[in-house]
Amino acid sequence: EAEVAQSPRYKITEKSQAVAFWCDPISGHATLYWYRQILGQGPELLVQFQDESVVDDSQLPKDRFSAERLKGVDSTLKIQPAELGDSAMYLCASTLRGTNNEQFFGPGTRLTVL
Amino acid sequence: GNSVTQMEGPVTLSEEAFLTINCTYTATGYPSLFWYVQYPGEGLQLLLKATKADDKGSNKGFEATYRKETTSFHLEKGSVQVSDSAVYFCALSDSGGGADGLTFGKGTHLIIQP
Numbered sequence: 001e002a003e004v005a006q007s008p009r010y011k012i013t014e015k016s017q018a019v020a021f022w023c024d025p026i027s028g029h030a031t032l033y034w035y036r037q038i039l040g041q042g043p044e045l046l047v048q049f050q051d052e053s054v055v056d057d058s059q060l061p062k063d064r065f066s067a068e069r070l071k072g073v074d075s076t077l078k079i080q081p082a083e084l085g086d087s088a089m090y091l092c093a094s095t096l097r098g099t100n101n102e103q104f105f106g107p108g109t110r111l112t113v114l
Numbered sequence: 115g116n117s118v119t120q121m122e123g124p125v126t127l128s129e130e131a132f133l134t135i136n137c138t139y140t141a142t143g144y145p146s147l148f149w150y151v152q153y154p155g156e157g158l159q160l161l162l163k164a165t166k167a168d169d170k171g172s173n174k175g176f177e178a179t180y181r182k183e184t185t186s187f188h189l190e191k192g193s194v195q196v197s198d199s200a201v202y203f204c205a206l207s208d209s210g211g212g213a214d215g216l217t218f219g220k221g222t223h224l225i226i227q228p
Contacts, residue, residue, distance in 0.1 A: 031213040042203050042218030056215060091157055101146055101207035103216060105157040
């Protein structure tokens with residue numbers, strides 16, 4: 001069964017360091033999302049891609065976060081510099097057109113900033 | 115804006131008990147509604163969905179009916195098992211069949227005791 005892949009699964013870093021997360025969506029899924037999930041909360045959208053283009057990054061803290069999907073397939077989310085408040089689970093999801101936005105999620109990257 | 119409100123947890127039940135997790139929503143359009151489940155340390159898995167009023171989504175013994183008049187999408191199961199212990203998220207998509215980011219509730223932690 002096709003799955004969304006993410007790496008690493010866990011990342012521990014010190015504040016002010018740079019971190020990067022990688023996501024490979026299900027093959028053929030043109031739309032890719034990055035969400036942030038703070039412990040005890042629901043996921044919140046950070047950025048949405050349609051193929052290689054950013055569709056919505058209104059909730060992305062652009063002073064320190066960046067995201068790219070250069071070839072419209074896999075994607076990287078970067079934080080530089082990391083802050084203590086960035087500790088969270090970062091989830092990637094993808095969806096296929098015409099499925100009423102049924103999104104498939106990867107296992108997530110658990111980030112801890114010390 | 116869009117929002118989803120879920121009952122606070124944790125919800126603790128004995129095995130074979132009846133389960134209801136309440137979910138109400140606010141949306142500007144006619145959203146699609148989803149229930150996702152998250153097991154410890156994992157990403158979200160789609161449990162069920164409904165795309166229009168009076169639709170009933172069902173999967174693995176869980177059911178939820180899209181009630182437009184009460185803006186609700188309560189999750190029910192007739193007889194829970196220990197393996198149902200997880201966090202459950204209600205979510206909506208208000209993009210008219212498109213692919214916008216999902217709006218999630220805060221999640222309800224369900225604990226089933228043997």
